[in-house]
Amino acid sequence: MxxxxxxxxxxxxxxxxxxxxxxxxxxxxxxxxxxxxxxxxxxxxxxxxxxxxxxxxxxxxxxxxxxxxxxxxxxxxxxxxxxxxxxxxxxxxxxxxxxxxxxxxxxxxxxxxxxxxxxxxxxxxxxxxxxxxxxxxxxxxxxxxxxxxxxxxxxPHNRLFLLSLRQALTADRHWNGSGFNATPEQGLLTYALIYASWAASQPFFRSLAELVEDHVEQHWLPHYQRHDPRDLIAMLDTWLAHxxxxxxxxxxxxxxxxxxxxxxxxxxxxxxxxxxxxxxxxxxxxxxxxxxxxxxxxxxxxxxxxxxxxxxxxxxxxxxxxxxxxx
The missing domain is CATH 3.40.50.1820 (Alpha/Beta hydrolase fold, catalytic domain)
Incomplete structure (x- = not known):
């Protein structure tokens, strides 16, 4: 499909x-x-x-x-x-x-x-x-x-979360002010850690048998790595403006x-x-x-x-x- x-x-x-x-x-x-x-x-x-x-x-x-x-x-x-x-x-x-x-x-x-x-x-x-x-x-x-x-x-609180995601990407050393000179690997990892920490609940993370770091890298990071990071930022800006x-x-x-x-x-x-x-x-x-x-x-x-x-x-x-x- x-x-x-x-x-x-x-x-x-x-x-x-x-x-x-x-x-x-x-x-x-x-x-x-x-x-x-x-x-x-x-x-x-x-x-x-x-x-x-x-x-x-x-x-x-x-x-x-x-x-x-x-x-x-x-x-x-x-x-x-x-x-x-x-x-x-x-x-x-x-x-x-x-x-x-x-x-x-x-x-x-x-x-x-x-x-x-x-x-x-x-x-x-x-x-x-x-x-x-x-x-x-x-x-x-x-x-x-x-x-x-x-x-x-x-x-306002949701906006704070979104700004932290945007900052995670644009603080990467590959950000050039309008895009990226190379894949922002560290920025994407930081972004995924922030996103996951808010997307699921505290009881959910308490129930994990694996380390939360490993869980994010295995189950969250790949979802965002499939996107061009500029697209991730554009969607954040739509959300921020909502x-x-x-x-x-x-x-x-x-x-x-x-x-x-x-x-x-x-x-x-x-x-x-x-x-x-x-x-x-x-x-x-x-x-x-x-x-x-x-x-x-x-x-x-x-x-x-x-x-x-x-x-x-x-x-x-x-x-x-x-x-x-x-x-």
Whole structure:
């Protein structure tokens, strides 16, 4: 199963730059019905490519009933990214916003699938951020959103975590101010250590039989080594800039959401703690807050190898889809 590419042509970004010959990667699982009313959009999370989230088809989303379209964000190395040579970093004024990702996804759905209204947007982490952005900016196009382990605005504490990741890469001796003269091996190792320390929970790391250093090098570092480090930075900058209210009144922006909303927190998520998700849910009309008890931490929202969490997510999605589309 491999992703396809949709050509967007020269694509203007909110930061003022234009992506020449922009490409959006996507994966389709299942088939649209005759009315084109069964398409579920899954925006990708940080570092993920569409194939990485294909596991959702079956355990969480039913591909026999739904046409599942997984759309890759700009910067992930599959869609247009700095590694492709035509996109810079924040040092040159390039910052992709989620409004840019949503605009590209809207074109994909209209131009490839002939769809302008979605029964559900399902997103984890940065995918949840995009689901919120859709619901705030295009309420007429979104019937339901399921936002798993993600918030509507990047919190100050979350921002601190992201800045530490960026610093781990740009402090490497191979950073030249706009890219890298060679692979930043030490920077990537430091980056992986920071990322892993927050992605899983304290109980998870206590349960390991191996040293945490070995665990990170074997199970985390390879995931980031597959990326061009400039792409990792570009996605961090999108995350850092995330704010559905664009610096305005967040409560007012979330209060305009008409989509039926499920907000899903992980009990041990250190990136997006329960209090932050509960605050978003309290502001969205009719939103329901769910908590997944899990020692996987943030990864409880992406449990590709954990059936218990998969079953919980499946029940939440099925309940959401059975409810009226709007509050």
């Amino acid at each position: 491999s992703a396809s590419q949709h050509c967007l042509g020269d694509f203007p970004l909110a930061c003022g730059h234009t992506l020449p010959a922009a490409q959006l990667s996507y994966l389709k699982i299942g088939e649209p019905n005759a009315q084109r009313s069964n398409l579920i959009l899954v925006p990708t999370s940080y570092g993920a490519r569409p194939e990485d989230l294909a596991w959702l088809a079956g355990p969480v989303l039913n591909p026999e009933r739904w046409c599942i379209v997984i759309a890759g964000i700009f910067g992930n190395g599959a869609s247009s990214s700095p590694s492709h040579g035509a996109m810079g970093l924040a040092e040159q004024g390039w910052v992709v916003s989620h409004r840019d990702n949503v605009a590209a996804q809207r074109r994909l759905l209209a131009e490839v699938f002939g769809v302008e209204r979605l029964p559900l947007i399902y997103g984890w982490s940065m995918g949840a951020q995009q689901a919120y952005q859709w619901a705030v900016d295009h309420p007429e196009a979104v019937e339901r959103i399921c936002c798993v382990c993600g918030t509507a605005r990047t919190s 704010d559905v209210a664009a610096g305005g009144d967040l409560a007012a922006s979330l209060g305009r959401i008409t989509a039926r909303t499920a907000v899903v927190a992980g009990s041990h998520d250190l990136y997006f703690p329960l209090d932050d998700l509960a605050a978003d849910a309290d502001t969205i009309p009719g939103a329901e807050l769910h908590v997944i008890p899990s020692e996987l931490g943030h990864r409880a929202g992406n449990p590709h190898s954990s059936p218990a969490e998969q079953r919980q997510l499946s029940r939440i999605v099925e309940t959401l889809l059975q409810q009226p589309s709007h509050v």
